[in-house]
Amino acid sequence: MLVAVKAISINPVDAKVRAGMAPAAAGPKILGYDAAGVVEALGSEVSRFKVSDEVYYWGAFDRPGTNAEYHLFDERLAGRKPFSLTFAESEALPFTALTAWELLFDRLRILSKDDTERRTLLVINGAGGVGSILLQLAR
Numbered sequence: 460m461l462v463a464v465k466a467i468s469i470n471p472v473d474a475k476v477r478a479g480m481a482p483a484a485a486g487p488k489i490l491g492y493d494a495a496g497v498v499e500a501l502g503s504e505v506s507r508f509k510v511s512d513e514v515y516y517w518g519a520f521d522r523p524g525t526n527a528e529y530h531l532f533d534e535r536l537a538g539r540k541p542f543s544l545t546f547a548e549s550e551a552l553p554f555t556a557l558t559a560w561e562l563l564f565d566r567l568r569i570l571s572k573d574d575t576e577r578r579t580l581l582v583i584n585g586a587g588g589v590g591s592i593l594l595q596l597a598r
Contacts, residue, residue: 460508460537461500462516462530465546468493470554470588476520491526492518495540495550505534513540517553551588559593569597 473490495515498508508514516537518525540549563569569580580597584590 460498460502460505460514460532460534462494462496462514462532463499464494464496464525464528464530466495466550467491467525468551468554472554489523489525489527491524493550493553494518494525494530495546496530499529507534508537508539513546514538515540515546515549515553517557552592555588556592558589559596562589563593563596 470492472492477490493515495513498510498512498514501508501510514537516532518530518532519536522532523530538553540546544552569578582590582594582597585594
């Protein structure tokens, strides 16, 4: 998909990637991971979106970043932008929400509400980006 980027965010990972980058032999590297925008064009295999859909998504380390006017990426990395959020609000979600989800369900293997075992979860820094979303997912 080709997306006209309307909003991006800068996360700690952006600074870390930039700090550790060696000069590129083939030209500059476009940084950026979180973005929200409007679908401008579709490849022949895109099936979940149509032109003019509003999307938000997390980019990939091995592809050009989202800090651009237009961005090409795989539709599997995108979701429909929530109607209740602006582009700027929705682009702040992908990296933090994905990190919180993976921590709870992939790493800690927190089970569903059907699990009858009572557990306690202590979240340090719950007011930060990842922590605030982690608390909502844990509930």
